[in-house]
Amino acid sequence: MRRGLKITLVTVTGAALTLGGASACGGKKAGGDSGDDNGKKTLKVGLAFDIGGRGDQSFNDSAAAGLTKAEKDLHVTTKEISAQPDEPDSDKESRLRLLASTGYNPVIGVGFSYTASLLKVAKAFPNTKFFVVDADGCKVEGANVAGSCFSEEQGSFLVGAAAALKSKTGKIGFIGGVDVPLIQKFFAGYQAGAKKAKPGITVLPPKYLTEPPNFNGFKDTGLGNEAAKGQLDKGADVIYHAAGGAGIGVIKTVGAAGKWAIGVDSDQYNQPAVADVKTHILTSMVKHVDLSVFNFVESVANNQFKAGTVQYNLQNDGVGYATSGGNVDDIKAKLDDLKAQIVAGKITVPTKP
Structure with a gap:
């Protein structure tokens, strides 16, 4: 289910930044955000889309499909926030900080343009796992950062x-x-x-x-x-x-x-x-952006997170043709x-x- 969400962020300079068109989705277990019936903590996954967001019927929707599969198969809760055209990098950073500071762990940035901002925010939240789709240059750094790249x-x-x-x-x-x-x-x-x-x-x-x-x-x-x-x-x-x-x-x-x-x-x-x-x-x-997103969330859910990047190519069916x-x-x-x-x-x- 999608429902409208308007979020106002405050940047480091004190300027207000309004992110319209964001959405939140719930994939809650019976116990709600904090846990399930067995007392196990429910994973809260935050995802920041690239320009176009959910509904672009291309790159972002592929990421969304991976997140939806994680909701269904792994019973996680999620929040999504969309990007705005021609926005400064500071908006991306603020968006990621918002997710991390409100308890979302892991946090995902969809698109190579998130790489620099995500690496910066990850340093400020060492206990939060971060993931960037299409990591710029297929490189990330930090013990709490993973990424995917594609051939x-x-x-x-x-x-x-x-x-x-x-x-x-x-x-x-x-x-x-x-x-x-x-x-x-x-x-x-x-x-x-x-x-x-x-x-x-x-x-x-x-x-x-x-x-x-x-x-x-x-x-x-x-x-x-x-x-x-x-x-x-x-x-x-x-x-x-x-x-x-x-x-x-x-x-x-x-x-x-x-x-x-x-x-x-x-x-x-x-x-x-x-x-x-x-x-x-x-x-x-x-x-298969969907596969990379799901694999990452699953690794965190199973306490098998590994820092670094994973390359998706023809050999592992990460790319192909329809x-x-x-x-x-x-x-x-x-x-x-x-x-x-x-x-x-x-x-x-x-x-x-």
Whole structure:
């Protein structure tokens, strides 16, 4: 169940910061927040979303799915707080401090942009366990800090191969939310996979919706819509997006044009927001953020927490590609062969374009 929650924080400078659009979810045992019927303390998990929050039908929703599974399977209680577009890093820090100071342990930050703030707050709360999804540089520090990172380039390699094999015009496109190294990894893998599958394919120059510090490229569907139109006009008949919530605009525009769209993070074929064009979703590069969130919460619940980062890749099925809709059934054997070659070390996927 979700219910509206408006939280006002006070920053270290004394300025008031209002975080709208936050939500809280209860997954309580019979004994409430403090314990269950056997006197065992119930875990209280705090999660701070990236821009777009729950409902982006992509990256954040994947994290939310992991938290929901933890509520169901581990009987934890949770609180969620959403980020705001173009917010300063101090907002992220205040959000994490709020969760930790009100008894939430562990605390999760969703997205690489939380890394610096989370590491800072973790030092102030040494008895609280912290976790960052997409740890910047795949590095964290501190005895109470864990993180996950993903080989996005490997999953993107496979959907790039799919794009090339399915293209009829010989031109494919890529739209990234924000021009940062993480999103460049998606393009690097996509381009390499396309060239491996069909050396003569034309991969259009990538289009990034915004530049840092503007991260609205992960949320504004209108930006995704316009970028998709631009690449369609250049002849692309398959377009892959790595743009979070803004990617919904990409998928809807590409689908309306009768061309192939490739989703990201979640299996977007099954997302309600694109139900009217889902038959034009070729596949999605699936990034199991949900698995990383659940695994972390489970480790804390079972007193098996380990500091440091965990890498999710093709070998441990942390990334992959979706088959919903059956649109890649005819090339699945080729994609799985490429996957096997990557896992075996016969193909090294680049992380930079």
